[in-house]
Amino acid sequence: MSSGGGSGGLMRVENRAKSTTSLCGFGSCKWRQLLSIKALALLLLIIGGVVVYYLIDAQNEESAFYSPLQSSSPRFTLAEMREFAFKNSMSTDYKGSFYNRRNLSFNKMLEDNQYRFNVFGKDVLVFLHIQKTAGTSFERFLVNKLNVARPCSCRVGKKRCNCYRPHSQNEVWLFSRYSTGWVCGLHADYTELFVSGCVDNALDKKEGVHTKRRYFYTTFLRDPVARFISEYRHVHRGATWLAARHMCNGRQPSPEELPMCFDPEIGWDGLSLDEFLSCPYNLAFNRQTRMLADLTLVNCYNTKGMDAATRDKVMLESAKTNLKNMAFFGIKERMEESQWMFETVFQARFAGSLNEWNKSKSHDTPVTTEQLQLIKQLNHLDIELYKYAMKLFDRRLRKLKDDDYSHPGVKGAVKKISAVVSLTTKRTLNGKTTTIHPTIEAKVTSNSSLYEDPDDYDSDEEDAEEEDDPAGDSV
Numbered sequence: 001m002s003s004g005g006g007s008g009g010l011m012r013v014e015n016r017a018k019s020t021t022s023l024c025g026f027g028s029c030k031w032r033q034l035l036s037i038k039a040l041a042l043l044l045l046i047i048g049g050v051v052v053y054y055l056i057d058a059q060n061e062e063s064a065f066y067s068p069l070q071s072s073s074p075r076f077t078l079a080e081m082r083e084f085a086f087k088n089s090m091s092t093d094y095k096g097s098f099y100n101r102r103n104l105s106f107n108k109m110l111e112d113n114q115y116r117f118n119v120f121g122k123d124v125l126v127f128l129h130i131q132k133t134a135g136t137s138f139e140r141f142l143v144n145k146l147n148v149a150r151p152c153s154c155r156v157g158k159k160r161c162n163c164y165r166p167h168s169q170n171e172v173w174l175f176s177r178y179s180t181g182w183v184c185g186l187h188a189d190y191t192e193l194f195v196s197g198c199v200d201n202a203l204d205k206k207e208g209v210h211t212k213r214r215y216f217y218t219t220f221l222r223d224p225v226a227r228f229i230s231e232y233r234h235v236h237r238g239a240t241w242l243a244a245r246h247m248c249n250g251r252q253p254s255p256e257e258l259p260m261c262f263d264p265e266i267g268w269d270g271l272s273l274d275e276f277l278s279c280p281y282n283l284a285f286n287r288q289t290r291m292l293a294d295l296t297l298v299n300c301y302n303t304k305g306m307d308a309a310t311r312d313k314v315m316l317e318s319a320k321t322n323l324k325n326m327a328f329f330g331i332k333e334r335m336e337e338s339q340w341m342f343e344t345v346f347q348a349r350f351a352g353s354l355n356e357w358n359k360s361k362s363h364d365t366p367v368t369t370e371q372l373q374l375i376k377q378l379n380h381l382d383i384e385l386y387k388y389a390m391k392l393f394d395r396r397l398r399k400l401k402d403d404d405y406s407h408p409g410v411k412g413a414v415k416k417i418s419a420v421v422s423l424t425t426k427r428t429l430n431g432k433t434t435t436i437h438p439t440i441e442a443k444v445t446s447n448s449s450l451y452e453d454p455d456d457y458d459s460d461e462e463d464a465e466e467e468d469d470p471a472g473d474s475v
Helices: 002-024 028-063 078-089 106-111 135-144 190-195 198-207 224-236 273-278 287-292 308-324 332-346 369-378 380-403 413-421 460-468
Strands: 123-128 214-221 328-331 365-368 425-429 432-436 448-451
Touching: 106 332, 106 380, 123 135, 123 190, 123 198, 135 214, 190 198, 190 214, 214 332, 214 380, 224 273, 224 287, 224 332, 224 365, 224 369, 224 380, 273 369, 287 308, 287 380, 308 380, 328 332, 328 380, 332 380, 365 369, 369 380
Parallel strands: 123 214, 214 328
Antiparallel strands: 365 448, 425 432
């Protein structure tokens, strides 16, 4: 029995060995083990690669906008700037609205009198206010000094005026800071005003009914270097524009898409020019191009899906197109010509000269040649846009002069504008010559310069008023 039991045990062990051998085949178990190890190693390699990619991407984000010319680093890290943007976004709430809109261009207005601005009809003059371009002065001229059938009614101590149509107590003909307020956000851009349909939405809310209106968009531009330095001074005095929404495609940019250069609870005042230049997310860079472009064409503030060169090209071409399609745009360095053009195209005269407001209200800013070079580099899109705007402005002046579009409200307009044009000079921007008013010429030495800004219209009092004016104020 014991012998049989022993042999039976041996047979069972032998059978198990044979069974194992038959399952594994010719060394297949070893191959399976090797394959499992390789698969695990490959998986770990993929995970490690993804982690490294995001680490490198984060580092690239921090340095993507930096230039070898920069002599200082931002005050805060990218993570901190995103946190600042998150804190600031918690206090805003806005939803865009989409409508069919009719925007009347300069050329359209000159084609037929039926396209001229009519304060008695359903026409609305919309002013797109780009920071530090003389917009404050022009908007005040619109509400205080424009002679129309029913001028704006302004009361002492009130920030806004009533600009109603004749024979109406709720329909407005002017959409601007000093008439309707910042209803589309503080310094709302083209994307917020026009693309999102916010202007329609705000006026419908005020008038209680959706109306098919004609919109006449207007704005002012400025020499990019002078404008950038003026904005730096503005920020140095304490401006932040925290209430700006930057709405695009129905939402605000996330903290990842648009970090902030400063802590909103502390502010950014007192910073140096080098520090102002060092933050890669500074919205002062190419501000005019960005505010005139349709940002939905470049996926708003998300820069991930498009390379920088393509994004810049699309934004610049969009800004040029939108500028060309505006009913009017002025040039800060050419105020007299700008005023004449506006009066001629809109057939309404101002009771005064914008040149009378051409007084300095800020100190000169020392700028080194290196800083000046960096300012031009970081604002290269605005420089290209400004050159285009100057050429377009000159073409419009010639058209108005040659075709004699002067009206009774502007006596001797053609003769006057010819004299003004002769006062302009030539200036070289990035190797190309363009017409420019002589008052903005900078005096640059080999080491440094005092960038003179005799046309800084926005005073400290106006700056403070702008910051206090709530973006969500209703019309």
